[in-house]
Amino acid sequence: xxxxxxxxxxxxxxxxxxxxxxxxxxxxxxxxxxxxxxxxxxxxxxxxxxxxxxxxxxxxxxxxxxxxxxxxxxxxxxxxxxxxxxxxxxxxxxxxxxxxxxxxxxxxxxxxxxxxxxxxxxxxxxxxxxxxxxxxxxxxxxxxxxxxxxxxxxxxxxxxxxxxxxxxxxxx
Amino acid sequence: xxxxxxxxxxxxxxxxxxxxxxxxxxxxxxxxxxxxxxxxxxxxxxxxxxxxxxxxxxxxxxxxxxxxxxxxxxxxxxxxxxxxxxxxxxxxxxxxxxxxxxxxxxxxxxxxxxxxxxxxxxxxxxxxxxxxxxxxxxxxxxxxxxxxxxxxxxxxxxxxxxxxxxxxxxxxxxxxxxxxxxxxxxxxxxxxxxxxxxxxxxxxxxxxxxxxxxxxxxxxxxxxxxxxxxxxxxxxxxxxxxxxxxxxxxxxxxxxxxxxxxxxxxxxxxxxxxxxxxxxxxxxxxxxxxxxxxxxxxxxxxxxxxxxxxxxxxxxxxxxxxxxxxxxxxxxxxxxxxxxxxxxxxxxxxxxxxxxxxxxxxxxxxxxxxxxxxxxxxxxxxxxxxxxxxxxxxxxxxxxxxxxxxxxxxxxxxxxxxxxxxxxxxxxxxxxxxxxxxxxxxxxxxxxxxxxxxxxxxxxxxxxxxxxxxxxxxxxxxxxxxx
Amino acid sequence: xxxxxxxxxxxxxxxxxxxxxxxxxxxxxxxxxxxxxxxxxxxxxxxxxxxxxxxxxxxxxxxxxxxxxxxxxxxxxxxxxxxxxxxxxxxxxxxxxxxxxxxxxxxxxxxxxxxxxxxxxxxxxxxxxxxxxxxxxxxxxxxxxxxxxxxxxxxxxxxxxxxxxxxxxxxxxxxxxxxxxxxxxxxxxxxxxxxxxxxxxxxxxxxxxxxxxxxxxxxxxxxxxxxxxxxxxxxxxxxx
Numbered sequence: 001x002x003x004x005x006x007x008x009x010x011x012x013x014x015x016x017x018x019x020x021x022x023x024x025x026x027x028x029x030x031x032x033x034x035x036x037x038x039x040x041x042x043x044x045x046x047x048x049x050x051x052x053x054x055x056x057x058x059x060x061x062x063x064x065x066x067x068x069x070x071x072x073x074x075x076x077x078x079x080x081x082x083x084x085x086x087x088x089x090x091x092x093x094x095x096x097x098x099x100x101x102x103x104x105x106x107x108x109x110x111x112x113x114x115x116x117x118x119x120x121x122x123x124x125x126x127x128x129x130x131x132x133x134x135x136x137x138x139x140x141x142x143x144x145x146x147x148x149x150x151x152x153x154x155x156x157x158x159x160x161x162x163x164x165x166x167x168x169x170x171x172x
Numbered sequence: 173x174x175x176x177x178x179x180x181x182x183x184x185x186x187x188x189x190x191x192x193x194x195x196x197x198x199x200x201x202x203x204x205x206x207x208x209x210x211x212x213x214x215x216x217x218x219x220x221x222x223x224x225x226x227x228x229x230x231x232x233x234x235x236x237x238x239x240x241x242x243x244x245x246x247x248x249x250x251x252x253x254x255x256x257x258x259x260x261x262x263x264x265x266x267x268x269x270x271x272x273x274x275x276x277x278x279x280x281x282x283x284x285x286x287x288x289x290x291x292x293x294x295x296x297x298x299x300x301x302x303x304x305x306x307x308x309x310x311x312x313x314x315x316x317x318x319x320x321x322x323x324x325x326x327x328x329x330x331x332x333x334x335x336x337x338x339x340x341x342x343x344x345x346x347x348x349x350x351x352x353x354x355x356x357x358x359x360x361x362x363x364x365x366x367x368x369x370x371x372x373x374x375x376x377x378x379x380x381x382x383x384x385x386x387x388x389x390x391x392x393x394x395x396x397x398x399x400x401x402x403x404x405x406x407x408x409x410x411x412x413x414x415x416x417x418x419x420x421x422x423x424x425x426x427x428x429x430x431x432x433x434x435x436x437x438x439x440x441x442x443x444x445x446x447x448x449x450x451x452x453x454x455x456x457x458x459x460x461x462x463x464x465x466x467x468x469x470x471x472x473x474x475x476x477x478x479x480x481x482x483x484x485x486x487x488x489x490x491x492x493x494x495x496x497x498x499x500x501x502x503x504x505x506x507x508x509x510x511x512x513x514x515x516x517x518x519x520x521x522x523x524x525x526x527x528x529x530x531x532x533x534x535x536x537x538x539x540x541x542x543x544x545x546x547x548x549x550x551x552x553x554x555x556x557x558x559x560x561x562x563x564x565x566x567x568x569x570x571x572x573x574x575x576x577x578x579x580x581x582x583x584x585x586x587x588x589x590x591x592x593x594x595x596x597x598x599x600x601x602x603x604x605x606x607x608x609x610x611x612x613x614x615x616x617x618x619x620x621x622x623x624x625x626x627x628x629x630x631x632x633x634x635x636x637x638x639x640x641x642x643x644x645x646x647x648x649x650x651x652x653x654x655x
Numbered sequence: 656x657x658x659x660x661x662x663x664x665x666x667x668x669x670x671x672x673x674x675x676x677x678x679x680x681x682x683x684x685x686x687x688x689x690x691x692x693x694x695x696x697x698x699x700x701x702x703x704x705x706x707x708x709x710x711x712x713x714x715x716x717x718x719x720x721x722x723x724x725x726x727x728x729x730x731x732x733x734x735x736x737x738x739x740x741x742x743x744x745x746x747x748x749x750x751x752x753x754x755x756x757x758x759x760x761x762x763x764x765x766x767x768x769x770x771x772x773x774x775x776x777x778x779x780x781x782x783x784x785x786x787x788x789x790x791x792x793x794x795x796x797x798x799x800x801x802x803x804x805x806x807x808x809x810x811x812x813x814x815x816x817x818x819x820x821x822x823x824x825x826x827x828x829x830x831x832x833x834x835x836x837x838x839x840x841x842x843x844x845x846x847x848x849x850x851x852x853x854x855x856x857x858x859x860x861x862x863x864x865x866x867x868x869x870x871x872x873x874x875x876x877x878x879x880x881x882x883x884x885x886x887x888x889x890x891x892x893x894x895x
Binding site for chain 2: 003004005007008010011014015018019022023025026028031032033034036039040043047050051054055058059061062065066068069070071089112113114116118120124125126128129130131133134135136137138139140153154155156157158159160161162163164
């Protein structure tokens with residue numbers, strides 16, 4: 001999923017609704033005061049529905065996200081091409097060209113400290129990332145559908161030149 | 173029981189926390205201004221200041237919350253304040269040690285350092301690493317002293333874990349109430365969960381801290397980087413979350429004071445805190461979503477636990493807070509503004525957090541500015557506001573006075589308006605993919621850093637006015653009207 | 656002596672006997688993670704004994720704040736004592752090893768007993784805590800996965816026999832050095848390298864690249880072979 005702006009819009013809408021609702025409910029000018037027992041008896045009744053709504057939304061959303069988990073490289077197509085990525089202070093060794101339209105697996109590791117292998121698409125948005133760890137190899141399964149130049153940025157603080165650690169590859 | 177010793181402990185802790193917070197805010201403004209390109213700061217200095225800013229803020233908020241909770245527990249149970257002062261001594265020693273490691277040590281490996289940092293590629297002497305680790309260990313020891321004292325007191329007063337968590341009250345309510353027994357008040361649940369989970373957090377922090385210190389002295393001692401990562405995040409995640417849950421106690425006692433309504437323990441409240449006790453800790457897996465080397469079940473547990481951790485908040489605490497305020501005729505003073513505003517901030521930060529805790533979204537957001545976006549919302553517009561709100565409710569009640577309308581507007585605009593601008597800039601830059609912890613950010617980072625710096629300065633002006641107002645209220649004579 | 660004290664005494668003696676194991680069995684072949692588990696078992700024994708002993712005290716004789724410090728610091732010292740080093744004196748000399756074990760079980764006892772003397776229930780917290788801390792060490796305190804094998808030549812390769820290839824060095828420079836030293840040595844987070852030949856001869860430059868001062872990363876022999884080092888140094892010497 002490469003749609004951080006969609007996430008941002010969801011955030012803005014839901015946050016705005018929450019802020020407006022909470023301010024509305026607290027405004028002393030809009031509502032006549034009521035004894036606490038009346039407010040709580042209504043409130044507790046409503047809360048039962050609110051609880052079930054929140055719980056159902058949480059569980060259903062959780063279930064819906066599972067197909068999009070990125071952990072299936074191990075069971076991925078045997079024909080997927082493997083590319084080795086080695087991160088170190090302060091550079092990445094990456095392939096120069098990655099094929100378009102086919103699943104590829106990046107085998108990512110590090111020579112020294114934790115780094116983050118962050119892939120930014122030609123439009124500047126993140127399309128995938130995985131941690132680069134010393135002593136471990138992480139497998140990132142990706143299929144590139146858009147041709148262009150992809151930029152790699154380090155996405156885990158690794159030292160003084162963390163912000164300068166960059167690489168790139170092309171998808172023809 | 174009224175407790176002057178308890179109040180003294182509380183104000184010392186609160187004052188210290190707010191003072192450290194103020195200093196760390198100035199450091200933060202410097203950092204954002206550096207990223208905006210307004211002030212030239214070399215990367216080494218940037219990361220050193222960022223290290224201090226991170227640990228300083230968490231410790232500041234924790235100190236303030238621990239002080240509030242200590243006072244609230246002391247009102248119910250006899251506590252030896254010498255232990256509170258001893259813990260305080262450990263906190264201060266730890267903070268001093270951390271400061272020394274940064275100035276002049278130039279330690280720059282940040283507070284959630286991931287082994288093999290800070291041993292590789294350092295630009296500071298190894299004694300600075302030692303000072304940093306020892307500083308963290310001292311803070312951890314102080315925290316564990318606090319947790320052990322409070323836990324011991326709660327266990328003794330309410331009758332073991334069973335009584336402290338009100339298990340009989342929930343499962344056999346009729347027999348419980350007919351026997352004339354009462355469950356612990358709401359604030360005691362915040363204290364219990366803080367002390368219990370805090371104890372675990374402290375233990376974990378000591379394991380990773382000791383391992384790192386031993387490695388510093390004897391580099392032949394191997395450490396598994398994934399193990400270290402798990403422990404580091406378990407510790408860091410828990411202490412940051414507990415800082416929030418501690419401050420909630422101030423809401424449980426403060427909002428009833430503002431609304432002149434009562435807030436009692438209910439079975440739902442007890443169960444909500446049991447859920448928090450569990451989910452706060454196991455949600456830490458959400459920091460390792462992009463570590464495919466983790467066992468897969470941990471990723472699943474992380475996501476569902478992160479979602480479920482939100483339920484006690486929105487169904488019990490925030491809902492209960494809204495019910496207290498709704499149609500109560502409560503007027504806005506600085507105290508009530510902050511307590512209620514903090515709940516709004518907590519919800520907004522929570523929305524950002526839950527989105528980031530969703531694994532497919534995390535692919536796009538992990539280690540971008542979205543991460544500091546959500547926790548700055550929690551801390552600045554949540555925990556800090558609960559802390560200040562609690563302080564002001566007490567000051568206002570003591571002097572039987574409130575702040576002028578203009579002052580409330582100034583502080584509100586500053587802290588809510590400036591604060592909103594500040595965090596908004598983080599969220600949008602994060603959505604644009606700007607990475608976090610970059611001394612020099614790619615576009616559009618510097619543009620949003622400029623907006624954030626303006627917001628932060630406006631926030632700080634509002635905060636400064638609020639602090640002066642607090643000092644003014646504190647200097648007023650105590651009112652004769654008893655609460 | 657009531658039943659609790661008797662049980663606690665038996666537990667204590669059994670644990671001490673267990674701790675004396677290095678007298679009759681070498682520990683050298685026991686992997687570190689297993690060692691952590693054995694330490695955890697020992698401390699569980701004495702922590703439980705401590706809880707039982709303190710539990711058998713009359714309530715009025717319970718102590719106060721100082722016991723809290725005992726319960727808090729016992730786990731800290733235990734973590735340090737469990738310093739897992741394969742070359743440790745303790746591993747090789749049975750009496751040293753036993754001293755370490757006796758220290759650990761004393762600390763386990765202190766955690767359990769001290770905690771209970773402070774407040775009923777805290778002994779369990781400290782006791783379980785100290786055991787859990789030892790168990791937690793199993794997965795990473797003293798053990799680590801093997802690191803990535805270096806891609807380049809072994810360090811015993813002779814110093815570059817062929818003349819430095821500056822063209823190849825330029826490619827390596829762009830990949831590994833430009834991030835801090837800038838394009839063509841313009842500088843950045845690292846110092847500029849223009850006219851570096853004035854400051855360092857070729858041999859000195861090679862030596863520096865092979866053993867730099869921090870924060871410059873040490874890329875030899877992991878990333879760069881001896882020939883690579885010569886090529887990069889050769890390229891840098893050409894910068895003006």
